[in-house]
Amino acid sequence: MSHETKTLPVSGPVIAHLLSNRWNSAITEYAVHAARALTMAGFPQVFVALKGSAGARRAAAAGLEVAEVDRFSLMQLPEVSKVIASGRLKAIFVYGGPETFLAKWLKGSSRGIKVIRFRGDDRDATRKPDGLFQQLSQSHIDLFLAPSRFIVERLDGRAHQVELGIDGTRIHRVEAADPGPGSRRDCVILGRLDPVKGHERFFRIFAQMLAAHGLDSYRLHVVGEPANLSLVHLENGAREAGLTPGKDVIFTTGRIDDISSLLSSACAGIVCSSGSEIICRVAQEFLVCGTPVAVSGVGSLAEIPAGGDGIVYGGLRSPDVEEKLRVFLEGSRTETREQRASRAARSFLRFSLETMSRNLLEVLSGVGITAP
CATH class of the missing domain: 3.40.50.2000 (Glycogen Phosphorylase B;)
Incomplete structure (x- = not known):
């Protein structure tokens, strides 16, 4: 010892x-x-x-x-x-x-x-x-x-x-990182590249939403280190779902020093896990930065979004799940800075x-x- x-x-x-x-x-x-x-x-x-x-x-x-x-x-x-x-x-x-x-x-x-x-x-x-x-x-x-x-x-x-x-000195809203109403584009998935994180199923949902509504105003940003999945595997999974890497979806596998700015800049936080999620740290961190979340609902995830803080899409089938996601993202994209600051303050009090x-x-x- x-x-x-x-x-x-x-x-x-x-x-x-x-x-x-x-x-x-x-x-x-x-x-x-x-x-x-x-x-x-x-x-x-x-x-x-x-x-x-x-x-x-x-x-x-x-x-x-x-x-x-x-x-x-x-x-x-x-x-x-x-x-x-x-x-x-x-x-x-x-x-x-x-x-x-x-x-x-x-x-x-x-x-x-x-x-x-x-x-x-x-x-x-x-x-x-x-x-x-x-x-x-x-x-x-x-x-x-x-x-x-x-x-x-x-x-x-x-x-x-x-x-x-949540440590507020490390995770907090960065006002300057928020593109503002109408300019938010990236839907961020943060976490290790692992089958339990549900990336590939969400790729299909996201691709079907884009195709059904002819949308080009949203992009997935997948951030995380390869664990039990390689970057090449996920890029191929994105293509099979109908997404174009570099256009509809981008990947960051290197270290990000300023996590708060990343989370604050997102149109929405996506927590698409297919298992685990008993401690919902990432969902909490998005909310502390003022960013609403779309969560799969596994584990304890359904307890995280309070009223107006996000949606639970688990259990829905196509086309309902794509429509629910589209409506949610449209609202998230146009939120005022004041709405986001209010969510950040409210979430910090809770977490x-x-x-x-x-x-x-x-x-x-x-x-x-x-x-x-």
């Missing part, structure tokens, strides 16, 4: 986060932002993550105390216990991997510690929530945190919804780190943990 040495404040209840997820995933984002939100509320934090993982890097960059482990197993129990040991340790947050089992032993070694388990991965959306084995393996959990009502409703009375908080902090405080108060 390596441990970045920082001195915790001398007072206040300490909260530990144990994260076995290695990747720069939505779960990692939720874990780091939960720790940041609780730091804003005044809680000292200890973040324990896999050595060299995205979680370790991001938590350290956020100024959190970070300890790195080779793996989460009973062999590491003494070392993890030593890192997070404190007479002031009040809660352990776990995020669905082997750390959940480890937390049971850590809780048993010290009275009064609460275990809060995040529930928001793909398995939570599909597997039976009340199996006997699952009940026994979760008996030490005091609270469940879920990013959506969809997941909360699948769990028992310990479950509470706390949506992911900010400050709001996540308040919501976490309210949940923790239910198990007797209050802010310092």
Whole structure:
């Protein structure tokens, strides 16, 4: 184990986060932002993550105390216990991997510690929530945190919804990037190139909409790094759907430094995933930039657009889906700057780190943990 040495404040209840997820995933984002939100509320934090993982890097960059482990197993129990040991340790947050089992032993070694388990991965959306084995393996959990009502409703009375908080210093509306009413053209799909992201099905919907109405005022802009799909594969998929790469659809696979300007400039944000989407970070980010969204509705996506913030097109068939998309895009293209600024402000109030902090405080108060 390596441990970045920082001195915790001398007072206040300490909260530990144990994260076995290695990747720069939505779960990692939720874990780091939960720790940041609780730091804003005044809680000292200890973040324990896999050595060299995205979680370790991001938590350290956020100024959190970070300890790195080779793996989460009973062999590491003494070392993890030593890192997070404190007479002031009040809660352990776990995020669905082997750390959940480890937390049971850590809780048993010290009275009064609460275990809060995040529930928001793909398995939570599909597997039976009340199996006997699952009940026994979760008996030490005091609270469940879920990013959506969809997941909360699948769990028992310990479950509470706390949506992911967006960092407003990184994601925010850029007024100058918005082409303005009548000039918005690009419909942006942001995310890795992966079959689960649903690009090719949306290519067909978009191509049929353009063909049915003779439109040339819209263009798809696909932004993301190749993961389980290559750029060549998606370009061929676009052609097969009836789109012309470079004209009806463009691709950006390189790094984009100014994400806020990209999202603020879009006519609409498209989240066309065919699976996953329990934590709907990209849809939230579009809205925080003032841009309305068209979402497929899988996972928790249908909960993201409030009134006037977008559409859910999943479940519709041709020609209804193309017509719904066309009407939505026409409205998005002609929105005033004031309408977009209002959406950005309203969405920031809903999705900010400050709001996540308040919501976490309210949940923790239910198990007797209050802010310092």
